[in-house]
Amino acid sequence: MSETIDEGLRSELQKQGIWVTSMQELYNWGRKNSIWPLQFGLACCAIEMIATAASRYDLARFGGEVFRPSPRQADLMIVAGTVTKKMAPQIVRLYNQMPDPKYVISMGACAISGGPFKQGYNVLKGIDRYIPVDVYIPGCPPRPEALLHAFMELQRKIDGQKLSGPGQADFLKSNTPSEYPVPAFGAHDLEPPANPDLFHPPAIERA
Amino acid sequence: MESLEEIKARITQAIPAAQLEIIPNPGPANQPSLLLDHDQAAAVALFLRDDPELRFDFCSNVTGIDWLDRTVKKKVKVKKLVEGEEKEVEEMQEEFFPGCLEAVYHLYSMALKHGPLVVRLRTSDRAEGAPLPSLTLVWRSAEFQEREIYDLYGIHFDGHPDLRRILMWDEFTDFPMRKDYVEPDDYEYEPTPHDDVLEKAKQHYAPRPASDGAEGIAPQT
Numbered sequence A: 001m002s003e004t005i006d007e008g009l010r011s012e013l014q015k016q017g018i019w020v021t022s023m024q025e026l027y028n029w030g031r032k033n034s035i036w037p038l039q040f041g042l043a044c045c046a047i048e049m050i051a052t053a054a055s056r057y058d059l060a061r062f063g064g065e066v067f068r069p070s071p072r073q074a075d076l077m078i079v080a081g082t083v084t085k086k087m088a089p090q091i092v093r094l095y096n097q098m099p100d101p102k103y104v105i106s107m108g109a110c111a112i113s114g115g116p117f118k119q120g121y122n123v124l125k126g127i128d129r130y131i132p133v134d135v136y137i138p139g140c141p142p143r144p145e146a147l148l149h150a151f152m153e154l155q156r157k158i159d160g161q162k163l164s165g166p167g168q169a170d171f172l173k174s175n176t177p178s179e180y181p182v183p184a185f186g187a188h189d190l191e192p193p194a195n196p197d198l199f200h201p202p203a204i205e206r207a
Numbered sequence B: 001m002e003s004l005e006e007i008k009a010r011i012t013q014a015i016p017a018a019q020l021e022i023i024p025n026p027g028p029a030n031q032p033s034l035l036l037d038h039d040q041a042a043a044v045a046l047f048l049r050d051d052p053e054l055r056f057d058f059c060s061n062v063t064g065i066d067w068l069d070r071t072v073k074k075k076v077k078v079k080k081l082v083e084g085e086e087k088e089v090e091e092m093q094e095e096f097f098p099g100c101l102e103a104v105y106h107l108y109s110m111a112l113k114h115g116p117l118v119v120r121l122r123t124s125d126r127a128e129g130a131p132l133p134s135l136t137l138v139w140r141s142a143e144f145q146e147r148e149i150y151d152l153y154g155i156h157f158d159g160h161p162d163l164r165r166i167l168m169w170d171e172f173t174d175f176p177m178r179k180d181y182v183e184p185d186d187y188e189y190e191p192t193p194h195d196d197v198l199e200k201a202k203q204h205y206a207p208r209p210a211s212d213g214a215e216g217i218a219p220q221t
Helices: A007-015 A023-032 A044-053 A088-097 A108-113 A144-159 B004-014 B041-050 B142-153 B195-202
Strands: A076-080 A103-107 A135-137 B021-023 B033-036 B058-067 B070-082 B085-097 B100-109 B114-122 B131-133 B156-158
Touching: A023 A144, A044 A076, A044 A103, A044 A108, A044 A144, A076 A088, A076 A108, A103 A108, A103 A144, A135 A144, B004 B021, B004 B033, B004 B041, B033 B041, B041 B114, B041 B131, B058 B114, B058 B142, B100 B142, B114 B131, B142 B156
Parallel strands: A076 A103, A103 A135, B033 B114, B131 B156
Antiparallel strands: B021 B033, B058 B100, B070 B085, B100 B114
8 A cells, every 4th residue: 555655765766766656556547547438428518528539628638538439448427418308318328337437527517407408398407316426517518628627636536546445435345336227207207306315415495 | 472462362262172361470570471271281281382483392490389378458449329429439359369289380492592481270279189280291391390399289290100209208298398387396406596496496495403492491690
């Protein structure tokens, strides 16, 4: 573990040409620098996501340029755009098909809360009703810089995940689910309208 | 393009059974439209498409309207006997329009570069599955848009080749663009509610925490 190595000693050793590291550091370093996103877009946010991946903003600088067409090969789901109620079950199913460890970026106002369509009849009020979200990016749509910022935040999160001991990362624990129930099409709304095990909106008290 | 009156006159000449009505538009657009009857709608549509003077070969848009029952108050000048003399008196009259569902077609001619011609079809009432004749067989571009109207308003288009829901899922039973649609109650988290949303969000507010009894204790003297 990196905590057991004295930082000064390590720096001294490195000057002598000996590089000391831990399994956890090496593992997280590798993971955070090759995040492969799932290639799908839902609305205008996807255009910003495409711009981020293209040459001007160049997501490849962060190791995230390998957009995969299959959820089996993806580490990251970028929910880029408006999630309609008709699309939501497919999003959850794609999430379930991704192998652990997997991460979700909720990109833009629509994916966070429904955005300008929140009061509509056909838009899901936030993808966090059905799947856990790691990073939220506000904006309508967020600029590519914002997506890069979210990417860096995610890298920071991956870097801090522990492989063992107290505070072990959730995806390594056997009791945390890696799949979530897919909502069904109901007569008036999706059933259930939110996953009660996952979606805990803050209680609002008002007079 | 001919005026709507001329078009109407030529249609009645060609199809005597057709009952047509010109709906005026009092708004600034001043774009009157043509109301068709159900029986002859397809024949009139074919005439509009194939007549060499009109050739409305492009149906650019089909949309729906939900009209509730409404009464319109109008001021009308009426001649009346007032104190033995005949005078013109202004009188308020109420006119009742029963509710209906309406499909509106916007037609253009690519060949002759004119348009739009607005054509309307009205159901007899607002019942679910109220029928209208489909014009998909005349303009193929109306197919998806008539499906959309069926999906959102519940108008049943007779003769449509594939009348299914298009935007909402098949299991859905409501018609969201109708004025009496009640949306699902998922207002449990509204950080900044106002107006209607505030009223709906209030149903989900947690009750204030119960008092702990401290307010009943008098200060010791």
